[in-house]
Amino acid sequence: MQNKRIKQEPLKKGVSDQSSAVLLYGGTSFNKKLTERSVNASLPPNLNLSLRISFADIKYATKNFDAKFLVGEGGFGKVYKGTLRSGMKVAVKRSEPGHGQGLKEFETEIIILSQIRHRHLVSLIGYCDEESELILVYEFMEKGTLRDQLYHSNGNPERSSSRFELSWKQRLEICIGAARGLHYLHTGPAGGIIHHDVKSTNILLNENYVAKVGDFGLSKSGLSDPDHFTMGVKxxxxxxxxxxxxxxxxxxxxxxxxxxxxxxxxxxxxxxxxNSLLREEASLAEWGMLWQRKGQLEKIIDPLLHGKIKASSLKKFAEISEKCLKAKAAERPDMHEVLWDLTYALQLQEITIDREPHEDSSTNTSLELQLPVICHLPSTRTLIEEEDAQIKEDDGSNTTACEV
Incomplete structure (x- = not known):
């Protein structure tokens, strides 16, 4: 079942998935009408007008929204792959009248993305609000969403023979990249931005599988909203x-x-x-924590990872997940701590232990769990400054040095 966004509406019995298409560059409020506005209505003065792109240029980029360039479709409308006159490849998210992205979400995304720039946040190239159109233009993310890479793009977790399989190391690096992006949002110079809709379809991957967090339509700034209070469930x-x-x-x-x-x-x-699973299995958070409390989380992991994760790395990763999913917010770590632990889990996965010829794998697993690891990780300030400065994308594989 695709995950739907809720906004100021009660949950309805029997709500079903309306689209099995790839969800790129964010979702939208489900069953929500597009905010009506006249052609002559003006956007707020704090929008970055230099990012405006003419509707004519967008039609040129998408060959007048040619169906062959359609790369995603969902409750938000349609996403097209396009090429600007400059030659830059972009993703064009076009809201559709009647059910697409609302004006408020459209404005929020422009305001936030025009204030921040980070290699683990999807970059906003521009927007168009001509002729009652609400269009956002982003950098194109070649590998689509994290969800799409984890299981087939139609939402079915059955494996696709043609799909590139992510190794455990790659999955950890993707998690670390997304954590860096969220950490920057929470603590960066723009000031306490809360994403409000973190999910696997809002984590996108470029051609090198570098993770970038996207879709800021529901985001809130802690500076402007100190109590983070919202009417209705979103x-x-x-x-x-x-x-x-x-x-x-x-x-x-x-x-x-x-x-x-x-x-x-x-x-x-x-x-x-x-919802196709048994009631106790339907919620991944509840099901996963049930097995974690039993100390047997490995029994429900992706079959493709069996035998490929070091016991110590899996143990650390499970601990991070459990801490994040604490029922009480005060007991959860902040994103800097999560980033620290994920980097640690990656280092544990990469540790090489010299084996004697007579040693078997079970012996080495036991030894691995007993080894103390001393990691030199950057401070919160260093993380912010480093990520803010390094806008240029890399392959996402850099990790902190570790001594055993």
């Missing part, structure tokens, strides 16, 4: 902080909870919610 099924339902206060720790669900998705390669 977010996506399966990812919402349980404490949020009680208080309607969304904080950085709510993003952390959602990211914990993403971590289990990465490990288990199944949706956050799957």
């Amino acid at each position: 977010g996506s099924f399966g990812y919402l902080d349980p404490e949020y339902f009680k208080t309607l206060r969304f904080t950085e720790k709510s993003d952390v909870y959602s990211f914990g669900v993403v971590l289990l998705e990465v490990l288990c390669a199944r949706p956050a919610v799957d």
